[in-house]
Amino acid sequence: MKAAHVMVTAILAFLAGVAGTVLVTQPSEARDMQPKTVSPPAARAAPQGAAVASLGDVSLYQGEVTAWLTTLPDGARSALRDKRAMFDDWARRRLAEKALVAEARQQGWEKRDEVSRALARAEDQVLLRSYLSAVSEAPEGYPDEALLKQVYENGKDNMRVPERYHLRQIFLAATGEDAESIETRARQLTQQARAKGTDFAALARRHSDEATSAAQGGAMGPLPLAQLTPEVRPVVAGLEPGQVSDPVRTAAGWHLIKLEQVDPERTATFEEVRGQLTATLREQRRRQNAESHLRRLVGESSLSIDGAAITAILEEQQ
Structure with missing residues (x-):
């Protein structure tokens, strides 16, 4: 054994895709599993x-x-x-x-x-x-709603949503243009953005080189600090809502960042983690089913090794 x-x-x-630590162990007998009929593969995939x-x-x-x-x-x-x-x-x-x-x-x-x-x-x-x-696929409909909610209630203290930052940015790309002139332009835009009554979103639409966020007035987020570049994280963490940062240099260019608001850290709602919980529990059941299937396949068979033959093979490799 x-x-x-x-x-x-x-x-x-x-x-492949071995899951890490799971949130709950659900002891149960693996479902009856019959191999699916599989057509023999072609010698080479067709276009x-x-x-x-x-x-x-x-x-x-x-x-x-x-x-x-x-x-x-x-x-x-x-x-x-x-x-x-x-x-x-x-x-x-x-x-x-x-x-x-x-x-x-x-x-x-x-x-x-x-x-x-x-x-x-x-x-x-x-x-x-x-x-x-x-x-070893988990049965359809697993896990049910009751199990999902039980797992959520048991573990929700560890299901935290970190602080998330609502930001706007004006990005000036590092191009072939003289780096000093780009920095000068970034500082001029910073002064404009900090002026009383300035519409930062309008400035972003007009000046930002990042097309996706520029179309939204420079809006980004809400984002946790971990999703920001290392150069930007401490700058954003030090801003108060409504403040505009000094220009921040990254490998891509210059960033002018405005912090609009911060969503505090909180416990994730059930709906926010439902998908992740479902995937985790299904993976856990798949692994249980796989182990059960393999144990039935191997059964009580004893491992037999021809020691002399193995020794001869090893000696040939020396």
Whole structure:
């Protein structure tokens, strides 16, 4: 039984997306799990949608772009609409990779012993993760409302929303222009922004180089300090509502920041953490189901090792 436990633990260690500390342990029998029918994969993935970029004989397809976009934060996806250079750089790299893979296949590189062994190991790991994820999936509807609320009530003292700052900024980008002249302009705008009756939002719309926030009068947030750049954090923390900072220099340029209000630290509401709690509890149940499935698979089998054969292999490697 000890050997079975060791094997179960070892396999679980390979799972992708292992959750950290969970909020609650919900002892229960794992649900009956039947393997889902899986169609055998094709030798090579077929193109997904129309080609959107090409380099020589290789192409980048719509489905590949969509899959890549899903890996990006929301802000980065939005930025791509205005800054296409980021996509262009990725497309060049991806097409170069595909061209190199195509060249390697033409040379029969995948048939080399060390490469075929590595591909087989990689395939095993993909199958392991995908299959075990499928057979250990948490049941639909889990966790229910009662369990979610119980977990929230038991742990809400540790579910804190930090102070959040409502800010406006005027950003002057560090361009090829003389740095000293940009700083001078930043200080002039600071004086204007601090003048009585000045509409900071109007100044931001007219002068800020950061298009997204400028369109909203420089508005940012509410944001916790942790989401601000290291140079900006102590400046914002030292402002009183209504104050405008001195210009703050970062690698990107100069920032003029106005603090409008501060939301104090508080306990998160149930609705704010519902999604996170659901995901955490489902992951916990998935891991319980996975361990239960592996234990049934391994059962009471004893681990048998041919010591002489292993010794011979080790001696060959010396």
